[in-house]
Amino acid sequence: MIEVQELTALGLTGYEAAAYLALLGRAEFTPAEVAARGTIPRQRVYDVLASLADKGLCLARDGSPRVYAAVAPAIALDGLARERAAQLARQRREAEAAAVRLTEALGPLFASGRGQSDPLAYAEVLTGPTRIAHRALALATGAVRRVNSCITRPLILSDAQNRTFMEAPLGRGLVYRALCDAATVAEPGFAALLETLAGQGLCVRLAETLPLKMQAFDDETALISMQDPAGGPPSFTAVVIHNRGVAAMLNLAFEQLWAGAKPLGGRS
Known part of the structure; x- marks a missing residue:
């Protein structure tokens, strides 16, 4: 049984992971059904499903009511993993650049506070x-x-x-x-x-x-x-x-x- 935490490691929120797992159980679900199956507050489920669609994990079909379907994991999770890897790479570059900048800025302060004989x-x-x-x-x-x-x-x-x-x-x-x-x-x-x-x-x-x-x-x-x-x-x-x-x-x-x-x- 896949746990919500396993999907959050790929960058999903807890509610997004719960909604995607809920959608996998049937061909289509209404927002109310997703909220019930995923234990998601009704007032949040529309935003959660919209975010899932933006991330390529589900598709929406207009109707009365609108219904949602999960994108196959082989496609959805591959794209999610690639985006997560790109995000981590950006964060690493930003952290390294920040470390260089702060080292240059803080080095003189460190030296002046201790003197040459430290x-x-x-x-x-x-x-x-x-x-x-x-x-x-x-x-x-x-x-x-x-x-x-x-x-x-x-x-x-x-x-x-x-x-x-x-x-x-x-x-x-x-x-x-x-x-x-x-x-x-x-x-x-x-x-x-x-x-x-x-x-x-x-x-x-x-x-x-x-x-x-x-x-x-x-x-x-x-x-x-x-x-x-x-x-x-x-x-x-x-x-x-x-x-x-x-x-x-x-x-x-x-x-x-x-x-x-x-x-x-x-x-x-």
């Missing part, structure tokens, strides 16, 4: 895999010379995000080295992803174990991701550090681990 100016604390993933992708996209990455379980990024995270620097000719441990390479599909990216210039080596997740971008910034030690489902806190000394120290540790690791598939 230690927090060098660090960002992120929680949750979604926020960490978005920040990691932004840092990878902004790198200009090299990326050193230690990858260990549990993985934060999805397969698609991992591909984007690595392809963004590779597509601009950066030196990108990924150091993975054996358990991570055993993750379903991950070894195949590494092989594909190795063909695009990714340098991969395998270590038995790695102490933590780390990415160093150029010689300027490092991203360190740490799992909550309490256990349970993966829960991460990450720190982005904008400090050349910290980046240099982490790169030295990376070089030590890299030297003792084995190339993936014989590659260097």
Whole structure:
């Protein structure tokens, strides 16, 4: 049995979803019948049906009284899903543009309120895999010379995000080295992803174990991701550090681990 909430996910209101489900039960219904079957207030049902017709989910036939018929779900819901996807894409573009505009406007205010000596100016604390993933992708996209990455379980990024995270620097000719441990390479599909990216210039080596997740971008910034030690489902806190000394120290540790690791598939 389809619930009203399943249709509201496509952008319908609760009353619109109830009216469409009611219309599916017979070839034609009067507004009064739709109101009764869908538990919709009589004074609202005419507006609801007019909105459904505008959205391509029902057709009206003049008569006394006027009757309404549902458009087949294969047609109606496909069109609704496309419009919903377009709406979400517009909202995403608007949100990204607003974030850029507000960042430019609020950045000077933030700086003036803290001064150049504020230690927090060098660090960002992120929680949750979604926020960490978005920040990691932004840092990878902004790198200009090299990326050193230690990858260990549990993985934060999805397969698609991992591909984007690595392809963004590779597509601009950066030196990108990924150091993975054996358990991570055993993750379903991950070894195949590494092989594909190795063909695009990714340098991969395998270590038995790695102490933590780390990415160093150029010689300027490092991203360190740490799992909550309490256990349970993966829960991460990450720190982005904008400090050349910290980046240099982490790169030295990376070089030590890299030297003792084995190339993936014989590659260097």
